Amino acid sequence: MRLSIACARIAVQLAVALSAASCSNSVWAQTPGATHVGTILAAREPVNPVKEFVGRVEAVERVSVRARITGYLKEVLFKEGDAVKEGAPLYRIEPEPFQAALQQAQGALLKAQGQEANAAGQLDRAETLLKTQSGSVAVRDQRTAEYQTTKGDVLVAQANVQAAAINLSYTEIKSPISGVIGRTSVTKGNVVGPDSGVLTTIVSQDPMYVVTPVSQREFLQLKSEQRRAGGDVAASLTVALRFSDGSAYAFPGKINFVDISIDKATDSVLVRASFPNPHGQLIDGQLVKFSITGDKPEEKILVPQSALIADQQGVYVFVVEDGKAAVKRLKLGGESGANAIVDSGLDAGAQVIVEGMEVLRPGAPVIASPAKMLGRS
Incomplete structure (x- = not known):
């Protein structure tokens, strides 16, 4: 009896094993060489679309410093790469020749003023003599x-003094803006002038x-978002930056400016945004990733x-698709x-x-499971 029961149990176990093997063979017969993959269902979700572009950083103010007079460069008064304030002296051109020119012009002015005073006195005497009939109209007119000639000479002399004073002031080249100064292209001892080119740059x-x-096309989409927002594009869009290493600013x-015309060569319009830069991370000429985000969520498929x-x-x-991988x-x-x-x-x-x-590979058989379940197995 015991032997009969044991044989029966063995028979049942063999039957179960054969049945499992049959089912397994049936699955693999349907998907020979199938790859186990994890999947997610694509679904629409509310998102604020982000449009990303490559942008270039530009300084709000940029000045190329040049010499306005020709002279011997006596001093360079700044350290390259330093911050400078508006009005800070940068270069000093030898002032002595221009001081001498100013004094010469001032002397010419004094001479002209003396001649004017003498001519005015001569004219007064001629007028008096004419009234007493002791003089002639011809002398008075002369x-x-x-007198008018000497007045003109005084005006010319005054202009020469002013021009000489301006040239003397140009011997000290000052920073027209506050910013960071670049390297100098000349050193002291050189003769510089208007033809010397850019001496340095300040941004x-x-x-x-x-x-x-x-x-x-993207610009029209932005305009469409502007209309939906009921305001201007600057108010309805958020602008952010990322550096070339992927880090976020x-x-x-x-956005403070959109160009008034389309570039015919690239079929694009120039958009400009202003960013605070308290720590100096943004550098003039730097390439960055420029992203624009709308404030109205849209239903989009995310993967x-x-x-x-x-x-x-x-x-x-x-x-x-149908148990196979499709592209x-x-x-x-x-x-x-x-x-x-x-x-x-x-979809x-x-x-x-x-x-x-x-x-x-496209068309390869797959066995799909939800990605989180596959990760747990």
Whole structure:
């Protein structure tokens, strides 16, 4: 009896094992060489679309310092790379020749003023003699002409004094703005003048501009968002920066200018934003990533950026269709956190492969599981 029961148990176990093997063979017969993948369902979510462009930092004020007179450079009065205040002396050109020219002009003015005084006295005497009939009209007219000539000489002499004083003031070149000064292109001992070119450059630091060309299509989208917001584009959009290493700039910006015409060569319009720069992180000429975010959420399909694959044709993801991996080419509309915003190419409800796609090929059989379940197994 005991032997009979044991045999029965063995028979049952064999039957169960054969049944399991049969089922397993049936699954693998349907998906030979299938790859286990983790998927998520693509769904529409409210997001604030972010449009990203490459922008260039520009100083609000930028001055190329030049010499306005020709002379011997006596001193360089600044340290390259330092901050300078408006009115700070930068260069000193030898002043002695210009002081001498000023004194010469002042002497000529005194001489002209003396001649004017003498001519005025001669004219008064001629007028007096004419009244007493002891003089003639011709003499009076001659004295009038002489007086007018000396008055003209005085005006010319005064102008010469003013010009000489201006030239003397140009011997000390001062900073016209506050900012950071660059390197000097000349050193003391050289003769400089208007033909010497730029001596140094000064750029303001706070605030700074960032300018970027925006395509006409994207610009029209921005204008559409402006109309929906019921205000101007500057008030309805948030502007942010990221540096080339991916780090975010701490201070948001504000759009303060949109160019009045489209660049025919690139079919784009120039947009400019102003950013505070209290710590000097933004440098004139620097390339940055310029992102514009609307304030009205839109329903968009999001996919994890880790699921994106790029090739020469663009960006795509793998999805599960009929138990196989299929390629979906995407048109992206920016980023939202760790996700990419899909403008077109993917429908809601699609099974997007986010794990295991490294070894996939289009048409390869797959066994799909929710990504979080796959991660726990």
